Amino acid sequence: MANTTQKSPAKRETFNSRLMFMMAAIGSAVGLGNIWRFPYVTYDNGGGAFLIPYLVALLTAGIPILWFDFAIGHRYRASAPLAFRRMARWAEPIGWFKAGVAFFIAIYYAAILAWAGLYTVKSFNQAWGDDPESYLMNDFLKMDSSSTFSGDFVLPILVTLIAVWIFAIAVLAMNVNKGIGSLTLVFVPVLIILFVIMVVRALFLDGALEGLNAFFTPDWSALSNTSVWIAAYGQIFFSLSVGFGIMITYASYLKPRSNLTGTGMTTAFANSSFEVLAGIGVFATLGFMSVTSHVAVGDVASGGIGLAFIAFPTIINQMPMGALFGVMFFGSLFLAGITSLISIMEVVFAALSEKLGWNRATTAIVFGTIMAVLSTVMFASTSSLVILDIMDKWTNNLGIVFCAAMALLIVAWVTGRRNEIAQHLNAVSSIRVGRIWEFCAFILTPVALIIMMFNEIKSMLAEPYGGYSSAQLNLFGWGTLAVIVIAGIVLSALPYSKKTITDRIPGSDFGVPAKGRRKGEPNPLVVGAVSSSTDATSTTSTTPRS
């Protein structure tokens, strides 16, 4: 038996069922990106015509990279840094860069959740009054856009943000089934039900049809515009949570024989269906606003914070039974966000627990507290919106895109593990991958990502983003990226705990025996059992740790 040569490592926890894993993956994918990003990106990039590049991006990048992430996590049974290290010892920093980006996204994402939570309560009496914009900026956030960092705090946000952190840390301190598993098993269906009710309600509003017309009317000329195609790839990447290290981490908790490609397809289509539903709901609602305030839908259309915290409150004010609608809308934002927040925190915690050899609870409590403190200091302050806007732009539009492109290029073209990954997917899954998948994952998508990154850098250098001062941009944008890179290199240089098996041991399966493979099939989970024409096993150490 090949795997008898291996010393017995600590057994990795696994999700009890495929459904649980799928709910966790869908919970991560369905987030603010679906509710407040997709509708506006679609509207802004050709309306109905955008669905073509969107579908192309889903099929050529979204699903192929989701399969890639699943395969990496599942085959190497580890979070991003260790998974990459097991592929090639020097590739570990890529995993840490992902964990670093996840760290910063988590600390600001939690703040948005705190706002959504507070706005859910404020919906009852429409506490934002007649001028939701002024309320948001002056009363709620008490925004100070001029100082680099204000150091003044807003009490209600501080308290709610701490509550969000305590909740998230408590969930992640439990094992994957009790924590992530049970949470998503309840929250995802509740979110879907709540959201469907809200969309149906929106469809019965006056002007809903005008909104939908504005949303779906295709502008075919958009299809010849490169930036529209780039927007489609950007949306798919963000929306499916691929390239974040999330899907790698979650897939590492799957049982050895798990249908990766089938589950990936279901996750992707569920996510996109939710997204289209959100587009319908949001634009039906905006149609109502356009009719009641006699302006074109284009003038009221927006995305992000402006849509959720300014446009929606304005609409809720004018709507019959607005309070109920508000609770459903902000409640949905909160539910969608919390399952995404947990997924991105898990990237950080799983990586650190493997490095330090700490158990899940200790890691969650110690590092969760550090993150919570940083998050509170930055985002319960009156500088919150400025820091959030800049950090979001730099981590998402540069950080993730860079890490995703590097991961694909390095895995495919440098470590020589391309075939190994394809064979792994084929050995465990229902849908088999071949040359088309390889082309999409390892050529087309990296090219799209690199173009995206250069466009972004070009526009960032052309003029100061958002009109912010260079001190603000350097500190919260470039500074964040610098911290991620330095921390990634330092963490890669630090040794792993003796409890963690780091290297590829020929014949090992990284801790979980593969049962029930088909007759005559090489054990896909055993390193060395899958042969590959370009496989360069020599790129990694094959010596077991002592």
Ligand code: PFF
């Ligand atoms: N797919 C998520 C979304 O659409 O909002 C992307 C995401 C963002 C995941 C932030 C996790 C996260 F913390």
